[in-house]
Amino acid sequence: MELPYQKIFVTGHRGMVGSAFCRLLARKHPHIQVITAPREQLDLTRESDVRAFLEANRPDAIVFAASRVGGIIANATYPVEFLSENVQMAIATITAAYELGVKRFLYLGSTCIYPRMAPQPIREEYLLTSPLEETNEAYALAKIVGLKLCQYYRKQYGVLFHSAMPTNLYGTGDNYHPNHSHVIPGLIRRFHEAKINGAETISIWGTGKPRREFLYVDDLADALLHLISIHNPPDWVNVGSSTDISILELANLVARTIGYQGQILTDPSKPDGTPRKLTDTSLMQATGWTPTIELGEGLKLAYEDFLTGLSNGNLRSQ
Numbered sequence: 171m172e173l174p175y176q177k178i179f180v181t182g183h184r185g186m187v188g189s190a191f192c193r194l195l196a197r198k199h200p201h202i203q204v205i206t207a208p209r210e211q212l213d214l215t216r217e218s219d220v221r222a223f224l225e226a227n228r229p230d231a232i233v234f235a236a237s238r239v240g241g242i243i244a245n246a247t248y249p250v251e252f253l254s255e256n257v258q259m260a261i262a263t264i265t266a267a268y269e270l271g272v273k274r275f276l277y278l279g280s281t282c283i284y285p286r287m288a289p290q291p292i293r294e295e296y297l298l299t300s301p302l303e304e305t306n307e308a309y310a311l312a313k314i315v316g317l318k319l320c321q322y323y324r325k326q327y328g329v330l331f332h333s334a335m336p337t338n339l340y341g342t343g344d345n346y347h348p349n350h351s352h353v354i355p356g357l358i359r360r361f362h363e364a365k366i367n368g369a370e371t372i373s374i375w376g377t378g379k380p381r382r383e384f385l386y387v388d389d390l391a392d393a394l395l396h397l398i399s400i401h402n403p404p405d406w407v408n409v410g411s412s413t414d415i416s417i418l419e420l421a422n423l424v425a426r427t428i429g430y431q432g433q434i435l436t437d438p439s440k441p442d443g444t445p446r447k448l449t450d451t452s453l454m455q456a457t458g459w460t461p462t463i464e465l466g467e468g469l470k471l472a473y474e475d476f477l478t479g480l481s482n483g484n485l486r487s488q
């Protein structure tokens with residue numbers, strides 16, 4: 171696949187998604203110049219700085235993987251920052267990109283943009299059909315602003331600005347914080363520690379019955395590359411694996427991957443959350459893309475990455 175770009179600016183290049191995309195570009199398109207800027211050098215919420223940076227570097231495409239992200243507690247404690255910083259970053263970068271003639275803009279959101287009670291599997295057209303999940307409303311609203319601004323620029327000015335909405339991600343560069351991590355890195359860390367400590371039982375939150383969908387981050391990177399290479403991408407599109415698994419099945423799979431042989435207990439006194447969250451990926455499939463890393467293989471890769479981070483002393487856990 172040839173890409174008609176000489177310089178691609180990847181925002182959030184130190185994050186899980188941005189770094190996966192940079193790795194893939196370096197491997198598949200080594201002739202493309204990848205532009206990056208650490209947050210200390212360029213705070214994307216500062217409109218004039220973003221404009222000056224784009225003017226100086228002149229990328230012809232931007233993949234927008236920067237975001238203020240966080241779990242339920244962070245979202246509940248700092249809704250002002252989750253809304254305002256994410257909206258500011260999106261408006262500053264999308265606006266400057268248009269004004270400076272950037273040919274292609276791919277904005278990253280997440281499936282939290284869809285209504286709390288969206289029918290399953292979730293289709294793109296369910297956006298804005300009923301209320302959002304309250305616990306991450308501020309973040310979701312900001313992401314909706316980003317995707318809508320891209321859609322409006324495309325409609326009003328004919329530029330190829332569009333968005334991708336990934337499902338739950340895991341894999342290389344994940345965050346293994348003991349309390350603030352997502353489900354897969356959280357399970358990897360806990361099962362690994364249980365194995366090392368010889369714990370006979372391990373308890374997982376809730377009944378274990380809720381079903382969730384997961385995508386390896388390198389598959390997402392491949393999907394992003396595909397999306398910026400096609401001529402008429404959807405305004406926004408779900409990127410997922412289109413298969414779900416119960417949390418208890420997932421815990422068993424993680425245990426097998428890690429070699430933990432103790433017993434897995436559930437804790438029904440803890441809340442389960444939504445019973446099922448699965449994206450409909452037929453629109454993405456219709457563009458000609460499907461994922462290739464199935465969950466069992468992805469968990470092995472993720473565990474290898476965890477062990478490497480642990481032995482090098484640079485495991486991400488903030």
Ligand SMILES: NC(=O)c1ccc[n+]([C@@H]2O[C@H](COP(=O)([O-])OP(=O)(O)OC[C@H]3O[C@@H](n4cnc5c(N)ncnc54)[C@H](OP(=O)(O)O)[C@@H]3O)[C@@H](O)[C@H]2O)c1
Pocket residue numbers: 181182183184185186187188208209210212213214215235236237238239255259278279280281335336337338339340352
């Ligand atoms: N992880 C998932 O499971 C998941 C699932 C669905 C969608 N997504 C979406 O994918 C995107 C990237 O997520 P991620 O998991 O890669 O997040 P991440 O690992 O936390 O990376 C986010 C990046 O954004 C940068 N950033 C934040 N605020 C900034 C600012 N004001 N100026 C410049 N850079 C800033 C951070 O810079 P520093 O390195 O300096 O902190 C970091 O590199 C987000 O839109 C997220 O919603 C993620």
